[in-house]
Amino acid sequence: MLLTLTDLSAEPLQSQIIRQIRASILAGELEAGASLPSIRALATEQRVSVITVQRAYESLEREGLIHSRRGKGFFVSELRNQEKKEMARQRLEENIGPHIMSALSEGMRIQDIRAVVDSVLKHNGAKQGVTK
Numbered sequence: 336m337l338l339t340l341t342d343l344s345a346e347p348l349q350s351q352i353i354r355q356i357r358a359s360i361l362a363g364e365l366e367a368g369a370s371l372p373s374i375r376a377l378a379t380e381q382r383v384s385v386i387t388v389q390r391a392y393e394s395l396e397r398e399g400l401i402h403s404r405r406g407k408g409f410f411v412s413e414l415r416n417q418e419k420k421e422m423a424r425q426r427l428e429e430n431i432g433p434h435i436m437s438a439l440s441e442g443m444r445i446q447d448i449r450a451v452v453d454s455v456l457k458h459n460g461a462k463q464g465v466t467k
Contacts, residue, residue, distance in 0.1 A: 336372050340381050348383050352391035357426075360400050360411055361419045371401060371409040398422070 338355050340348055359365040371392070372380065378388045392409055395401045400422075402412050414422075438448050 336377060336380070338377075338381055340383065348381075349387045349391045349394075352377075352381070352383075352388065353394050356391070356395055357398070357400060360414070361423050363419075365411045367411050367413040369411045371411070373408055 336356075338352060340351050340355075342348070344351065346354070356365070356371070365371075371377070374385055374388045374392060378385045381388070392401065392403075396403065396409075399412055400414070401409050403409050435448060438451075439445075
C-alpha cells in the first residue's frame with residue numbers, strides 16, 4: 336500500500352494514515368472488497384508502531400470505510416457513490432467550517448470568502464488537471 340508519511344508534519348502519523356486511506360477509498364482508488372495490509376505488515380512497511388496502525392484502522396472502521404473479518408484481515412467496505420460523496424462533503428464541511436467562521440469573525444464578507452475559495456479551487460484544480 337502506497338502511503339506517504341512524514342515525521343516532519345504537524346499532523347500525527349495516525350491521522351496521516353487515516354486521511355490517505357480515506358482519500359484512496361473515497362476517490363475509488365481502493366475498491367470495495369479490496370484487502371488492506373495487516374496491521375503488522377503496514378506498521379513494518381511504514382516504519383510506525385503497530386498501535387498507530389491499529390488505531391487508524393479502528394477509526395476507519397468506525398467511519399464505515401473498512402471492515403474486519405476475523406482471521407482474514409481488513410477490507411474496504413461496500414459504499415455507493417452517493418455515500419462516498421456524502422462522506423467527502425461532510426469531511427469538507429468539518430474542515431472548512433471553522434476557517435469560514437474565523438474569516439467571518441475577522442470581518443470578511445461572504446462574497447470575499449467565496450472569492451478566496453474560488454481562487455483556491457481554480458489554483459488547485461489547475462494543478463490536478465480539473466477544470467470544473
